[in-house]
Each structure stands twice: as C-alpha cells, then as structure tokens.
Amino acid sequence: MASTYRTCPVSGLQFENHAEKLMRWNAVAGVLWLLVGGITALLVILTRWPAIKLLPADQFYLILTAHGIDMLILWILFFEMAVLYFASSTLLRCRLAAPRIAWLGFWLMAIGGIVTNIAIFQGESSVMFTSYVPMQAAPHFYLGIILVAVGALLGVAVFFGTLVVAKRDRTYQGSLPLVTFGALTAAIIATFTILAGAGILLPTFLWSVGLIKEIDAQLYRMVWWGLGHSSQQINVAAHVSVWYLTAAVIFGAKPLSEKVSRFAFLLYILFLQLASAHHLLSDPGMSAEWKVLNTSYFMYFAVMASMIHGFTVPGAIEAAQRRKGYTNGLFEWLRKAPWGNPVFSGMFISLVSFGFLGGISGVVLGTEQINMLMHNTFYVPGHFHTTVVTGTTLAFMAITYLLVPVLFQRQMILPKLCQIQPYLFGISMSVLGLVMMGAGTLGVSRRHWDMAFSGAPFQYEWPGAAYLMMGFTGIFGVLAVIGGGLWILLVVGSLLFGKKLDGGKVSTRPTPIPDQSQAASAVAHGSEHVGVPGTVVLALLLFVCFVLYYFVNWKYLSEVWLLS
Amino acid sequence: MSAILPPSNRLWWKQPIDKVEWAWIAIAFVWGMVMFAMMVYWHVYGNQNLSNEAYKTTPELFAAKAEKFIAENTIRTETEQAIPVVKVPAGGDGYLIARLWAWYPILELEKGQTYKIHLSSMDYNHGFSLQPVNINIQVIPGYEHVVRMTPTKEGTYAIVCNEYCGIGHHSMLGRIYVK
Structure with a gap:
C-alpha cells in the first residue's frame, strides 16, 4: 500500500498512514499491558500492606514476577516503539522505512509477552523480573522475553531506517530536531542493551532446556544487569525526549542551547552502560576498584547529563514564558503555566519527582559503601518507582493526553477528571516512593512476603516505624493504582466514546519541513538572550537537597558495625 | 525554532x-x-568498607569447611531443631552457610573484636541482611566472601534473607549474638 500523509489540523503534525497505524497499535498494546501490570500492582500492594496481607506466599511471588515483567518490559517497550515511530516518521515528515518489518516486530513482541505471561501464570516461573540463576524458570519464560527483545530490535532498526529515508528524501534541512536526537539516543542504547540481553538470555534458555550444564551465578548477575539497568536508560532518554517534546508543544519552548542538550544526550550513550555495575556493589565477585570506577560512571558523567537536562528543560520553559511577558519575580512563568492542562502538569510532576526523588536516591544508592545500607531493601523499589514510574510512566501518560486528539482523532472524555489524574497519580506515586525508601532505610526487605517471618525458628520484630511506613505504602499504593486506573479508563473511554475529530487533509506526498534557518535567525537576533533566574533557584534547591541527603547517608554508614 | x-x-x-x-x-x-x-x-x-577478599568455591567445599568449624567451636544448641550456637574465636574465622531456607549456624561474637566471617550459598542467591544494624551483602553460590566485621554493640541480631530465594524465603531468619 502506498504511503499517504495526513496533516492534523490542530497540531500541524503530519502522520504517514503506516506509521500512524503502528503507533496506534503499539500504544494500545502498551496500555493493555499497563492494565495487567496495574491489577498485579494492586495485589502486590495489598499483600505487602501488613494489615491486609491478601495473597498466600506462592501467589504473591507469582504476581510480583508478573508485575515486574509486564510493567518494566511490556508496557514501557510498547509505548517506546510508538515514541520512536513518532520521533522519526512524524517529526521528520517522511514515510516509515519497512513497515512490514515493524509489524513483524510488533507481533513478535506481542506473542513473546503473552508466552512469558503464560509461563508465569502457569506457576513454574516465579523467579522475579531478574530471574537470577541458578533459580530456574520454565523454558518458555526465557523464550518469550527473547522474542520480545528480537521484536524490539526490529522496531529500533525500522527507526534507524526511517532516519535514513528522511535524510535521503530531504524532508528536513540541517540537523535532526532535538526530540528526534533524544529518541536516537534511546535507540542506540536499546541496541546494545538488547545485545547484552541476548548474551545472557540465550544461554539461560539453553540451560533451562538442559543443553548447558551451568551458568556462573555472579557472571549472570553482571551480564543480566547490562540488560536490566541499561533498559532503564532507554527509558530515561525516551522520557527526557518527551519532556522536551511537551515543552515544545505547550510553550513553543526552544532548547536553551542545542549544543548543551545534545552533548548531555551523548553522555548518556557513552557512560550509562556502566551503570549496571551499581547493582553489584555488595557482591563478592568484583573488586572495590572496579566498583568505584564503574559506579562513578567515570566520575559521574551520566549523572551530570541528567543534571543538565534537569536544568535545560525547565529553563527552556521559563525562557519561552518570559518571552511571552510573564516576567514578574522569580516564578511568575511557573505560576502562570497551564496547570489545568494534563499534558503540562503530568510532565512537570514527572520532571520534579524524577529529579528530587528518583535522581538523588539513585545516586546515593549507587555509592559503593552506602549501598550496603540499602542493597535489596525496600529502598530499591522505592527508588525506581520514582524514576521509571513517576519519571517515565507519568511522562508517557501526560503525552497521551496530546496523542489521543492528534493521533487517534478523538476528544478526551471527562476533561475535569483528565485534569485531576496527573496530580492523583503523580503525587501518590511520589509519596509511595518516599515511604518505600523510608521502610528500606529501616531495613525492610524487598520481594518479601511476611514481615512477621512465620515459620522461622526465631523471631525478629521490626521497629514500629517500619510497620507505619508499610501501612503508608499500602495507602498511597492503592491511591496510585486508582490514579493509574483512572488514566486507563480515560484513555480507553476516549478511544471508544470520545467525540470524533476532523483528521485533516490527506495527501499522497509529504509536505517537507520548511527551511526556517533564514527567517528564524533574523527573529533570533531580535529576541536575543533571556535569563532564567527561576530555574537557577530550582536547580540550586535540588543541589542543596542532593548534597545534604548524600552526606546524611555517610553519617548513617559511620554508625554501623565496622567492616573491612 | x-x-x-x-x-x-x-x-x-x-x-x-x-x-x-x-x-x-x-x-x-x-x-x-x-x-x-x-x-x-x-x-x-572510613571504617565501613566491603571486603575485597573472595574465592571461587563449591557448595561441597564450603560446607566441609563450615562443618569442621562448627564441630570445633559449638558451645550449645538452641531451638527445637537443635541449631548449634558457635563461638567464633576472637580475631578468628567464622563460617555462615546460606541455604534453603536457613542461615546456619548461630554465631556468637564479642563486642569490639574483629572476625573474618566467611559467607557462601549452597543453592540460590541469598541476601545477608543484618538487622537492626542494616548491613546488606549479596551471597552468591560458588563464591566464598570473607568479610571482616567488628560488632560495636551487644545484643541479639537477626539475619534476614533479602534476596528472593523461593517459597520459604520469608522464613529464612538467622541469628547472631554479640556478648
């Protein structure tokens, strides 16, 4: 089928028909996995809430395995495929390269996801998301994940191909837009992440069917985290791109400096792969030198990249708002931002929560010696619920409020509830992350069914504060599930019952992006430099919190038993 | 733009x-x-650094060393399962086995003394989580980790397993006495 191009009358975005259909299917598949992940989240929360303790142990571990796989792999990967096709075909206004390959990728991912879920729900594969050997799952557990990885790799290849198509067809002038550049970063990280995944999951699959006798448990952990952590860096690159996209669409915001923002993305590619080391800080098999060198990501270059984005994204918004005349005081630009628009409010809560909670806790957790205070405690899921959930998932939820009208041509139903949803989900999930970290600081274990240790030969009584934190975990966890469920209802409801919108003109040829370098440079000279004092204050606040929290943990560490 | x-x-x-x-x-x-x-x-x-001393081992080798240590240093048994309480010689070596689903044996230490505690697993990954001190160390099958520890306070301490190790994970609770 030949390509046709639809220009959305609201946004001016141009959708190629193949890419459009793929984006829709991938986004919808992602939402369905989020639904499964959300139901399992509720069951996990209601079991870890000491006052309720809903499920028996075997079902709890089964459901927790499903929750990890369905959320971290399936929901996010499917949505990211839609983001990749959007950032290439739509933003560059070109046809999608090899849509058949993209569909093959989609179906491999869908089938793989279902196969792995079948393995989990059959009950013989409650090995958790990390599936550390020598604990063994059924062979089709690994096979399903391998299929998902191959499918994702095909999607990434189609993304790269589409960039080539756009270049060859000259649909844009000059360099890639920043958002596409960020998506390219995500795709490059995805490529070597998936290769690391193949490097460990293929042997593990062969081991599960009996063709390989043994896999070294330490080696598995090292290579597996090349997949496990790096895949979270794909998410970071993707959601930072979505932040820039939101700032551009809502405010017409322009990056403070193309050079700085692109350089920061480049740092992700160069240094994030080493982040897998910080899962091994309390392991026996690596030396302290190896740990220090790798966790400092060669002197924290990747942390620096995130700190740069954390400055340039709000900075770009502030500059755009000040150009519009919101120049009073430090924060008029922020007060007068469209807080009632869920695309913006969701994106901004995502930015703040990721920076203040997820970012700071992650760096502290990844400090070699301090890691001993937190390794495998409830602190760890507390940390990543404020990176991958309030960071990535909330950013994706927010941008969906934009995608439903422009991509699916449906008006969002129940606009009042749409306004509330990012606050309900973002704030309750942020508090959830905080109280989980609180419980972890008191020692409570992650992936643990019973704080009362029933059946153990001894007793150990957790401090009362730990039970309090776990109670809060229950309450805010349920609120967060309601917030997430509301989003699914609103999105699915809008797709089914939302008012149909005009799709705009369809043409058989793409309209290239006009070359703006001439006109724009004249404008740029007129509007020259705008200061961003409000962003400076916010950034310094982040820095002060960061430094204080970092050293408080060294203080805690200095008080435990002596270790050498 | x-x-x-x-x-x-x-x-x-x-x-x-x-x-x-x-x-x-x-x-x-x-x-x-x-x-x-x-x-x-x-x-x-600093005084809290995780030891760099680790060796490749096998469950059989490690269990043999631990059994010898237990036979030589047991001072009494506790609980219905008669778990040995083993007094680690001051400044000497102690062995702690992680297995489905127990920490074995019970160790008895003295405040202010430094011990070389050998950790390894007989089967899956386990997590040594000393409570309420809150020190957490990964225990991996096939690796013997020698951690030098100096208790700073007397008391009865729990070892929680904080690496998921199957259906009995939550019952895997060990004990260390510090006199």
Missing part, C-alpha cells in the same frame, strides 16, 4: 553557551568529582 524542529541556527554547535549553563555544568562536574573522591576517601579513612 523548537525542540521538535531542526535547529533554526544551522551552525548550532558554534553558538556560545550561556554563563548560567556553564556554571551549572561546572557545579555538576565538581559535585561528581566530590562524590567520586568520597568513595576513595572512605576506603582510606
């Missing part, structure tokens, strides 16, 4: 970077260096 369009200035890499941005990049860089230096500093001057 904006982040969703190609840069309006074709030569964007030649645009100067604003002073405020430079300052923030410098802060982030210096802070990274400080955090890097802190880890090195703590290795030199």
Whole structure:
C-alpha cells in the first residue's frame, strides 16, 4: 500500500498512514499491558500492606514476577516503539522505512509477552523480573522475553531506517530536531542493551532446556544487569525526549542551547552502560576498584547529563514564558503555566519527582559503601518507582493526553477528571516512593512476603516505624493504582466514546519541513538572550537537597558495625 | 525554532553557551568529582568498607569447611531443631552457610573484636541482611566472601534473607549474638 500523509489540523503534525497505524497499535498494546501490570500492582500492594496481607506466599511471588515483567518490559517497550515511530516518521515528515518489518516486530513482541505471561501464570516461573540463576524458570519464560527483545530490535532498526529515508528524501534541512536526537539516543542504547540481553538470555534458555550444564551465578548477575539497568536508560532518554517534546508543544519552548542538550544526550550513550555495575556493589565477585570506577560512571558523567537536562528543560520553559511577558519575580512563568492542562502538569510532576526523588536516591544508592545500607531493601523499589514510574510512566501518560486528539482523532472524555489524574497519580506515586525508601532505610526487605517471618525458628520484630511506613505504602499504593486506573479508563473511554475529530487533509506526498534557518535567525537576533533566574533557584534547591541527603547517608554508614 | 524542529541556527554547535549553563555544568562536574573522591576517601579513612577478599568455591567445599568449624567451636544448641550456637574465636574465622531456607549456624561474637566471617550459598542467591544494624551483602553460590566485621554493640541480631530465594524465603531468619 502506498504511503499517504495526513496533516492534523490542530497540531500541524503530519502522520504517514503506516506509521500512524503502528503507533496506534503499539500504544494500545502498551496500555493493555499497563492494565495487567496495574491489577498485579494492586495485589502486590495489598499483600505487602501488613494489615491486609491478601495473597498466600506462592501467589504473591507469582504476581510480583508478573508485575515486574509486564510493567518494566511490556508496557514501557510498547509505548517506546510508538515514541520512536513518532520521533522519526512524524517529526521528520517522511514515510516509515519497512513497515512490514515493524509489524513483524510488533507481533513478535506481542506473542513473546503473552508466552512469558503464560509461563508465569502457569506457576513454574516465579523467579522475579531478574530471574537470577541458578533459580530456574520454565523454558518458555526465557523464550518469550527473547522474542520480545528480537521484536524490539526490529522496531529500533525500522527507526534507524526511517532516519535514513528522511535524510535521503530531504524532508528536513540541517540537523535532526532535538526530540528526534533524544529518541536516537534511546535507540542506540536499546541496541546494545538488547545485545547484552541476548548474551545472557540465550544461554539461560539453553540451560533451562538442559543443553548447558551451568551458568556462573555472579557472571549472570553482571551480564543480566547490562540488560536490566541499561533498559532503564532507554527509558530515561525516551522520557527526557518527551519532556522536551511537551515543552515544545505547550510553550513553543526552544532548547536553551542545542549544543548543551545534545552533548548531555551523548553522555548518556557513552557512560550509562556502566551503570549496571551499581547493582553489584555488595557482591563478592568484583573488586572495590572496579566498583568505584564503574559506579562513578567515570566520575559521574551520566549523572551530570541528567543534571543538565534537569536544568535545560525547565529553563527552556521559563525562557519561552518570559518571552511571552510573564516576567514578574522569580516564578511568575511557573505560576502562570497551564496547570489545568494534563499534558503540562503530568510532565512537570514527572520532571520534579524524577529529579528530587528518583535522581538523588539513585545516586546515593549507587555509592559503593552506602549501598550496603540499602542493597535489596525496600529502598530499591522505592527508588525506581520514582524514576521509571513517576519519571517515565507519568511522562508517557501526560503525552497521551496530546496523542489521543492528534493521533487517534478523538476528544478526551471527562476533561475535569483528565485534569485531576496527573496530580492523583503523580503525587501518590511520589509519596509511595518516599515511604518505600523510608521502610528500606529501616531495613525492610524487598520481594518479601511476611514481615512477621512465620515459620522461622526465631523471631525478629521490626521497629514500629517500619510497620507505619508499610501501612503508608499500602495507602498511597492503592491511591496510585486508582490514579493509574483512572488514566486507563480515560484513555480507553476516549478511544471508544470520545467525540470524533476532523483528521485533516490527506495527501499522497509529504509536505517537507520548511527551511526556517533564514527567517528564524533574523527573529533570533531580535529576541536575543533571556535569563532564567527561576530555574537557577530550582536547580540550586535540588543541589542543596542532593548534597545534604548524600552526606546524611555517610553519617548513617559511620554508625554501623565496622567492616573491612 | 523548537525542540521538535531542526535547529533554526544551522551552525548550532558554534553558538556560545550561556554563563548560567556553564556554571551549572561546572557545579555538576565538581559535585561528581566530590562524590567520586568520597568513595576513595572512605576506603582510606572510613571504617565501613566491603571486603575485597573472595574465592571461587563449591557448595561441597564450603560446607566441609563450615562443618569442621562448627564441630570445633559449638558451645550449645538452641531451638527445637537443635541449631548449634558457635563461638567464633576472637580475631578468628567464622563460617555462615546460606541455604534453603536457613542461615546456619548461630554465631556468637564479642563486642569490639574483629572476625573474618566467611559467607557462601549452597543453592540460590541469598541476601545477608543484618538487622537492626542494616548491613546488606549479596551471597552468591560458588563464591566464598570473607568479610571482616567488628560488632560495636551487644545484643541479639537477626539475619534476614533479602534476596528472593523461593517459597520459604520469608522464613529464612538467622541469628547472631554479640556478648
């Protein structure tokens, strides 16, 4: 089928028909996995809430395995495929390269996801998301994940191909837009992440069917985290791109400096792969030198990249708002931002929560010696619920409020509830992350069914504060599930019952992006430099919190038993 | 124009970077260096560093060494399962086995003495989580980790397993006495 191009009358975005259909299917598949992940989240929360303790142990571990796989792999990967096709075909206004390959990728991912879920729900594969050997799952557990990885790799290849198509067809002038550049970063990280995944999951699959006798448990952990952590860096690159996209669409915001923002993305590619080391800080098999060198990501270059984005994204918004005349005081630009628009409010809560909670806790957790205070405690899921959930998932939820009208041509139903949803989900999930970290600081274990240790030969009584934190975990966890469920209802409801919108003109040829370098440079000279004092204050606040929290943990560490 | 369009200035890499941005990049860089230096500093001057001493082993080899240690140093047994309580010689070596689903044996230590505690697993990954001190160390089958520990306070301590190890994970609770 030949390509046709639809220009959305609201946004001016141009959708190629193949890419459009793929984006829709991938986004919808992602939402369905989020639904499964959300139901399992509720069951996990209601079991870890000491006052309720809903499920028996075997079902709890089964459901927790499903929750990890369905959320971290399936929901996010499917949505990211839609983001990749959007950032290439739509933003560059070109046809999608090899849509058949993209569909093959989609179906491999869908089938793989279902196969792995079948393995989990059959009950013989409650090995958790990390599936550390020598604990063994059924062979089709690994096979399903391998299929998902191959499918994702095909999607990434189609993304790269589409960039080539756009270049060859000259649909844009000059360099890639920043958002596409960020998506390219995500795709490059995805490529070597998936290769690391193949490097460990293929042997593990062969081991599960009996063709390989043994896999070294330490080696598995090292290579597996090349997949496990790096895949979270794909998410970071993707959601930072979505932040820039939101700032551009809502405010017409322009990056403070193309050079700085692109350089920061480049740092992700160069240094994030080493982040897998910080899962091994309390392991026996690596030396302290190896740990220090790798966790400092060669002197924290990747942390620096995130700190740069954390400055340039709000900075770009502030500059755009000040150009519009919101120049009073430090924060008029922020007060007068469209807080009632869920695309913006969701994106901004995502930015703040990721920076203040997820970012700071992650760096502290990844400090070699301090890691001993937190390794495998409830602190760890507390940390990543404020990176991958309030960071990535909330950013994706927010941008969906934009995608439903422009991509699916449906008006969002129940606009009042749409306004509330990012606050309900973002704030309750942020508090959830905080109280989980609180419980972890008191020692409570992650992936643990019973704080009362029933059946153990001894007793150990957790401090009362730990039970309090776990109670809060229950309450805010349920609120967060309601917030997430509301989003699914609103999105699915809008797709089914939302008012149909005009799709705009369809043409058989793409309209290239006009070359703006001439006109724009004249404008740029007129509007020259705008200061961003409000962003400076916010950034310094982040820095002060960061430094204080970092050293408080060294203080805690200095008080435990002596270790050498 | 904006982040969703190609840069309006074709030569964007030649645009100067604003002073405020430079300052923030410098802060982030210096802070990274400080955090890097802190880890090195703590290795030199700090008292809580995870041991670098580890050996490849097998469950059989490790169990044999641990059994010998238990036979030589047991002072009494506790609980209905008659778990041995083993007094680790002051300044000497102690062995702790992690297996489905127990920490074996019970160790007895003295405050202020330094011990070399050997950790290994007989089967899956386990997590040594000393409570309420809150020290957490990964225990991996096939690796013998020799951790030097100096208790600073008397009391009865629990070892929680905090690496998921199957259906009995929550019942895997061990004990250390510090006299």
